[in-house]
Amino acid sequence: MDSVELAFTSAIDQARLIRNKEISPIELTQLYLDRIEQLNPKLGSFFTVMAERAIADAISKTERLSESELPPFFGVPIAIKDLNPVEGVACSYGLKVARNRIADRDDLVVKKLKEAGFIILGKTATSQLASFPYTEPPGFPPARNPWNLDYTPGGSSGGSSAAVAAGLCAIAQGSDGGGSIRGPAACCGLIGLKPSRGRISMAPMGEAFSGFAVTGPLSRTVADAAAFLDVTAGYVTGDPYWLPNPETSFLEATKRRLEPLRIGLVTAIDPIGSADPICAEATEKIAHLLESMGHSIELVTPDLGEMVEPFTMLWRAQVEVGVPPFLLEKVNRWLWWRAKFTSASRYRQAQVRLHTFARKVVALFDRFDVLLTPTYLHPTIRIGEWAKLSPVRTIGEIIQWIAPCPAFNVTGQPAISIPAGFDLNGLPIGVQIVGKPADEETILAVAAQIEEAQPWKGWRPLIE
Template structure:
């Protein structure tokens, strides 16, 4: 296997190569560090590259393998590189939250998801680019180079996990941790033609920090394959003492679910989203092509969608409060976030918005009493260009954001699991995806269905030309 093929090899397969001693952790880390050094000045997918820490960790793991003949007890991802979004703390590594003035602020602790990542055997390459405080669906924070899409550098990789998605798509990391509070994993997954899983509320603990936004946000993976996303969820999920939300473990592992033979599922779909309207034709085609394939597989498919009416306003109130809850001083905020802070709502109105969001969420979840899965577009139209909205007023930007990301936030409100998967390309060659939404806590169902689609129409060999050796 040549170096380029190895860079695009899925994480689980890399773990097996390490176990069989066909490749060492040091070789993998060096491979990605070289690619990052060669390519990321154009891509902007990393804020911080922890080369020394990553190499030191990889050397310890390589030496352990050399001394031990038994690899059966190794953690699932022993020696596999990973990136962490720069909204989560990694001890000893800067954590800026996309705020240029904080770029040298070194974290004193690991967030729980990072602790679980380390326990799973991963080696952390560095921190990936994010929109400031994770608020925007593009990754262009002031004081940093904009993150760009490896399929076409003129376009955004999405946001706020834009750096994470770009790194995976460009072969600068085999797997990435991201977070999703309104589509921030699923949107970048679509933009970059990879897999993005938003788990159920309570599946992954946010310890040791609290819940700032009434449970709308969660960590999750961005990967090249469904199996990698499932295996990541296996190793990072679980209750931590004091969590405000938690879920029981599934009867079987999430990875095992990707091998399940599914009975016929009741699947709904829609290409229209009230009150926003019809999705762009190419995004609608992705949905229709997917449901046609599902029907051919024997699933029961019918058109239908929950009623999202009334959700935009309360969700926006809750989401917008995250800027103030961050504690970042107003003078360090970029203009869009400063505007969001200035237009935030008092506590009483926030609590009324939470109550209204929960009432509407009950109605949305009720739709799933008659369906196992809902297929929707990820976003209402394809990827935008870098800087496309840079000259808009904050009010105009908010309107654009709401219109673009409309299919995503409802399931942050309800806490349901959703997975974005590739579903083709638009007329200019940019990826388009669909999302599969499951019942509460039913990740196993959507992972099994996504794996079934992946087996029928594989996407892992679709790679951007960027960074490939000629």
């Protein structure tokens, strides 16, 4: 296997090659560090590269290859979004002023990934305070899409998506409070899994973004995303939300043969409007494929209008985290000032309205087993496309683009974005599969069934 083929091999297959001693953790880690050195200056996908620590970890793991019991991802490199602390490494949250702020602990998900055997390559780029669906924080190079460097890889997990798509790692960690895993996956032709609320502990934090934000993987295969969930899921004492572990592994769910499902097809959202024709067509194509497999399809147009204003209010509050406004970019600064003058009672009313809205959305799943939607309503935007707009216009453009995603952060339901083709500029398009509450198994099984029928793991951008 040549080096490029190995770089684009799935994390599960890399772990198997290591266990079989066909490659070593040192060889694989050095391969990725070499690719990062070559390509990251073009992509801006990593804020911090942990080369010395990664090599030291790889040497240690290579010396342990004769052990009989090894964790599932032993020796496989991974990247961590720069919102999640890694002890002894800078954690900036996309803030220039914090780019040298060294974390004094590992986030729990980082600890679990280390326990699973992963080697951490570095910290990936995020938008400032993870606020935006593009990754262009002031003081850092913009993250760029490996399929076309003039376009965004999405956000706020844009660095993770660019890194996986460019073959700088096989899998990366991200987080999603309104589409921040699913959107970047769609922009870069990847799998992006937003788990259910409470599936992966946010410890040592209690929650993030009123419980809307969760952590999850970006990968090239459904199986890798499922296996990531297997090693990170689980309750930790004190978690405000938790779910029982399934009877079988999430990886096993990807091999499950499905009974016919009732699938709701969404190509328009009230009152926001219809998806761009190319995104709608990609979604309909996947729907026809599922119909040919025996599933039933029914067109549905959900009304998400009552969510927009209260969700935006909580989005504002998320920015008011003690950072002086003069250190924020202009849209975050605009959000900060409005949060500053929003009363606690209005904030509480917004939460109540969103909880009421969530009940209506989940009620749709009395009729459907899953929903199928475009991940975003129109194709990927250029770097800086909205930079000259006013904050109000920018917020409006964001809401229109990401509309299919935030509702399921509010409800806490699991959702996965899968590749579904390309737009007229040769950039990937994604389709979202949404499951019933706490039902990752079904969406993983559906995604795996689609992957088997039209595999996308051979898709690679030409950025050597």
